[in-house]
Amino acid sequence: MSNPILSISNLDTSFRVGGEWRNVVRDVSFDIGPRETVAVVGESGSGKSVTAMSIMRLLPPGNSRVTGRIDFEGRNLLDLPLDEMQSIRGNRIGMIFQEPMTSLNPVLKIGQQITEVLVQHRGMSHGQAEVEAVRLLEKVRIPSAKSRLNEYPMNFSGGMRQRVVIAIALACDPKLLIADEPTTALDVTIQAQILELIKTLQEEEGMSVLFITHDMGVVAEISDRTVVMYRGDAVETGTTQEIFAGAKHPYTRALLSAVPQLGSMTGLDRPLRFPQVDMATGEIQPVEPTADTVKRDAAPILKVDNLVTRFDIKKGFLRKTVGRIHAVEGVSLQVRQGETLSLVGESGCGKSTTGRSIIRLTDAKSGTIEIDGKNVLGAGKSQLADIRREAQMIFQDPFESLNPRIRVGDAIAEPIVTHGLANATEAKERVGELLERVGLSASMADRFPHEFSGGQRQRVCIARALALEPKLIIADESVSALDVSVKAQVINLMLDLQEKYGLGYLFISHDMAVVERISHRVAVMYLGEIVEIGPRQAVFENPQHDYTKRLMAAVPIADPARRQTRRISNDEIRSPFRAADYVPPQRRYLEAGDGHLFLVA
Amino acid sequence: MSQDTNAASSVHAGNGQAHRSRSPFRQTISALLNDRLALVGILLVLVFILAAVFAPVIAPQNPYDLSQLDILDGRLPPGSASMNGMVYLLGTDDQGRDLLSAILYGLRTSILVGISSAAIALVIGASIGLVSAYAGGRLDSFLMRVVDIQLSFPAILIALIFLAILGQGVDKIILALIVTQWAYYARTIRGSALVERKRAYVDAARSMALPDRRILFRHILPNCLPPLIVVATMRVAYAIMLEATLSFLGIGLPVTEPSLGLLISNGFEYLLSGDYWISFFPGLVLLLLIVAINLIGDSLRDILNPRREG
Numbered sequence: 001m002s003n004p005i006l007s008i009s010n011l012d013t014s015f016r017v018g019g020e021w022r023n024v025v026r027d028v029s030f031d032i033g034p035r036e037t038v039a040v041v042g043e044s045g046s047g048k049s050v051t052a053m054s055i056m057r058l059l060p061p062g063n064s065r066v067t068g069r070i071d072f073e074g075r076n077l078l079d080l081p082l083d084e085m086q087s088i089r090g091n092r093i094g095m096i097f098q099e100p101m102t103s104l105n106p107v108l109k110i111g112q113q114i115t116e117v118l119v120q121h122r123g124m125s126h127g128q129a130e131v132e133a134v135r136l137l138e139k140v141r142i143p144s145a146k147s148r149l150n151e152y153p154m155n156f157s158g159g160m161r162q163r164v165v166i167a168i169a170l171a172c173d174p175k176l177l178i179a180d181e182p183t184t185a186l187d188v189t190i191q192a193q194i195l196e197l198i199k200t201l202q203e204e205e206g207m208s209v210l211f212i213t214h215d216m217g218v219v220a221e222i223s224d225r226t227v228v229m230y231r232g233d234a235v236e237t238g239t240t241q242e243i244f245a246g247a248k249h250p251y252t253r254a255l256l257s258a259v260p261q262l263g264s265m266t267g268l269d270r271p272l273r274f275p276q277v278d279m280a281t282g283e284i285q286p287v288e289p290t291a292d293t294v295k296r297d298a299a300p301i302l303k304v305d306n307l308v309t310r311f312d313i314k315k316g317f318l319r320k321t322v323g324r325i326h327a328v329e330g331v332s333l334q335v336r337q338g339e340t341l342s343l344v345g346e347s348g349c350g351k352s353t354t355g356r357s358i359i360r361l362t363d364a365k366s367g368t369i370e371i372d373g374k375n376v377l378g379a380g381k382s383q384l385a386d387i388r389r390e391a392q393m394i395f396q397d398p399f400e401s402l403n404p405r406i407r408v409g410d411a412i413a414e415p416i417v418t419h420g421l422a423n424a425t426e427a428k429e430r431v432g433e434l435l436e437r438v439g440l441s442a443s444m445a446d447r448f449p450h451e452f453s454g455g456q457r458q459r460v461c462i463a464r465a466l467a468l469e470p471k472l473i474i475a476d477e478s479v480s481a482l483d484v485s486v487k488a489q490v491i492n493l494m495l496d497l498q499e500k501y502g503l504g505y506l507f508i509s510h511d512m513a514v515v516e517r518i519s520h521r522v523a524v525m526y527l528g529e530i531v532e533i534g535p536r537q538a539v540f541e542n543p544q545h546d547y548t549k550r551l552m553a554a555v556p557i558a559d560p561a562r563r564q565t566r567r568i569s570n571d572e573i574r575s576p577f578r579a580a581d582y583v584p585p586q587r588r589y590l591e592a593g594d595g596h597l598f599l600v601a
Numbered sequence: 602m603s604q605d606t607n608a609a610s611s612v613h614a615g616n617g618q619a620h621r622s623r624s625p626f627r628q629t630i631s632a633l634l635n636d637r638l639a640l641v642g643i644l645l646v647l648v649f650i651l652a653a654v655f656a657p658v659i660a661p662q663n664p665y666d667l668s669q670l671d672i673l674d675g676r677l678p679p680g681s682a683s684m685n686g687m688v689y690l691l692g693t694d695d696q697g698r699d700l701l702s703a704i705l706y707g708l709r710t711s712i713l714v715g716i717s718s719a720a721i722a723l724v725i726g727a728s729i730g731l732v733s734a735y736a737g738g739r740l741d742s743f744l745m746r747v748v749d750i751q752l753s754f755p756a757i758l759i760a761l762i763f764l765a766i767l768g769q770g771v772d773k774i775i776l777a778l779i780v781t782q783w784a785y786y787a788r789t790i791r792g793s794a795l796v797e798r799k800r801a802y803v804d805a806a807r808s809m810a811l812p813d814r815r816i817l818f819r820h821i822l823p824n825c826l827p828p829l830i831v832v833a834t835m836r837v838a839y840a841i842m843l844e845a846t847l848s849f850l851g852i853g854l855p856v857t858e859p860s861l862g863l864l865i866s867n868g869f870e871y872l873l874s875g876d877y878w879i880s881f882f883p884g885l886v887l888l889l890l891i892v893a894i895n896l897i898g899d900s901l902r903d904i905l906n907p908r909r910e911g
Contacts, residue, residue, distance in 0.1 A: 359808055388810035401801035405625055405823045415809040448624070461805070468809065 004031035005176055005208045011068035013054045024050050028234045030227050037209040039223035043483035046229040048212050052180050057085050091121050094169030098181040103165050104153040110164055111149030117171045136167040157572050159190035178210045187346040192554040195222055216259040217556030228252045240560045250279050257284055258488035259558045260513035269537050271518050273495050274488035291499050293338030294520055301472045301504045302335040307367035309357045326576045327353040329528040329584050340505040342515040345525035346573050351508045355474045359391050392465035396477035398457035402449040409445025412464045434463040455486030472504045491518055512555045516540055524548045528576045534596030544598035632904045642896030649890050653708040660702035671697045676876050692878040694867055703864055704883050710860040715841035718778035723833050726786025734794035735817055751784040760847055769855045778840050789832045793825040827905035834898035838891045845887055861887045
């Protein structure tokens, strides 16, 4: 590779934590060539974002120390005085951050935020800047760009905001674009659009891209070369093809084996565990197939019929209902014991509301719900308590769903004691058992939630959900916030528990690849309705509804050989908001195979 | 990757041995003791409280036992000796009362009134705020409008009206201070409870069918305590000050149970004639007490701030 744009050698970054220097990036070296995309991939705490911040010199100078060399356009960035660095930042090197909701100033119009940069960095007049701003917005494919200059960020959806952020980053014609997890907060179809946009812009502008991500699928889609980071070290560097075809470092192999790949389950009808990699030898241990856990002859543990949940939007002094969010509209489904039904869809499709309505955390408007034959919506207070014992919920964010001020042992014991299943001493024993059952040790009961890592906390949440010996577990995006390798472990645990105790899972997720791995049956939701439901194999191998097909096409595939070319679309996810007098149309489903239904328009 | 990759990066979770970790409460206490200014505040408050509790033991005279007073000793400057050989360290007031003893007894009343009124107002206000946030809807609207009305009147005005109706007395002033202060606690805790109520751990508790009472007091309340504790320390200082103001105006406590405010008021008329000490020393003690409590409050606010660095 001739003359790299950016050359990092022996980068070392340390932070001062309570008087001690802790090394978070160790001896990292890599180059980025002209027009090249380099991905830095790693899990949380691997130092990938810190590497980006070190390049931009955005770390607080008092508490951090960066050594090594970062050569950019013939100069070592680490030696530059801060004001010269300022002229490089945003000018020669553009940056996009993860959270499009917070990286734009909410009280300034979009137009102002773009022209500000142009006037500051490129010395344009306001008139020129405005013309240029329109050109930039058109470049990032924002429809009717001119009319949107006067709007505020809140009028833009997440994907559109990220486009604006990219437009700002491009404003000064940078040589290098650093993108720090730019698509992590976005839905999968929107993510596909943004990835495609970055790729196209790179070709048009002839810039280099440093792409930081945790998602191997995204890496495979976008990057020419890849740097794998693990706990501060760059453990493996190579072309993306090489790394995916024959990773050498055990960590890379482990990471790759933990990545669910859409389509990897073709031909299988049962869920499959993730293979575990021996970290010492790098050998992949074979997975044992899961047993057939579905009880087909017994009555279903969960039966939902025509569930409707709507939220009124009230306005004005008299609190008049001006419209409704039709979060869940006519949803019917069944889950048997030992069976996993996945509800999959993008944000706002009503999948979480469905889960919450089932155990009445959110009040449903109409429909019937039966858990283990008991009517949920008509249940009184004490009956509801009984029903909730049968159906437990695990939430998305394990940092949020444990009370930070209660020791985990007490948190797990609490439902056992309050439901009168055991006295305090017996409960304590049970807690130890439950912790061991989810792969933790009984001695951890005395700790507070903040002393656990994300994956361990999710295990605690699972232990707590198991405390009441439920037959059904509603897992609401339960593995979405976890790192890939931890996600694989938690899913394996869930499959183990299903085998042992015949649990039924209602698995709510936006992640098609995980869903393919874990489910017996799948229901795809869009705008509050189930558009397709059926056995996993049928839905994934023979999708009928347009939305299902679109969703599957958007999932990045962790295999650079299967990189797809898509056109950049501007389709946004629509909102289920409707006027107050809206009457939902009668829906009709067609059968495509045994138990495989899809919505006809 | 047989081990959770995050585990090793977390210092605590790495070792698998049994250890009982420190609770958030004890962490706060130790952070407080590590802050020098807060430590000064704590020591000062402790000295004042001990002085108040043991006032009958350490005071050179019982300033309200008229048989011990000698009117001829009136308005002696600090350091003077009395007829019977006793030294008045801080001088005497117009009745010939030893000021040091009067201040020690006055502290007793001030601290009792301040702490008990703040504590009772906290319990009442916090319960109302918590129920208001959890119930929501009409009850919430009603309670918060009551709070609004209460907060739109100056505290001193409400206390004045109240005392004018009830008359003087320690119990009456405590009652008046509770009435003027509960609304602050209710408003504070409602704000944080509304945030906590929406968090996933409350959903988790609800999905386990725990009783509402338990969710409210065991799950939501402890997580709302930090802002409440900060407000409470500041409010104790404010209650002491308000009581002093009322007593200074002559409507707070009866002359038989003088607080610091009443002592300041007693010396007020002599201030211009050069007998500064009668007002000055009680005033100084009041100032130190308020500043000390505020030092603790400030430090607590920093420690309990969730956005604090590190």
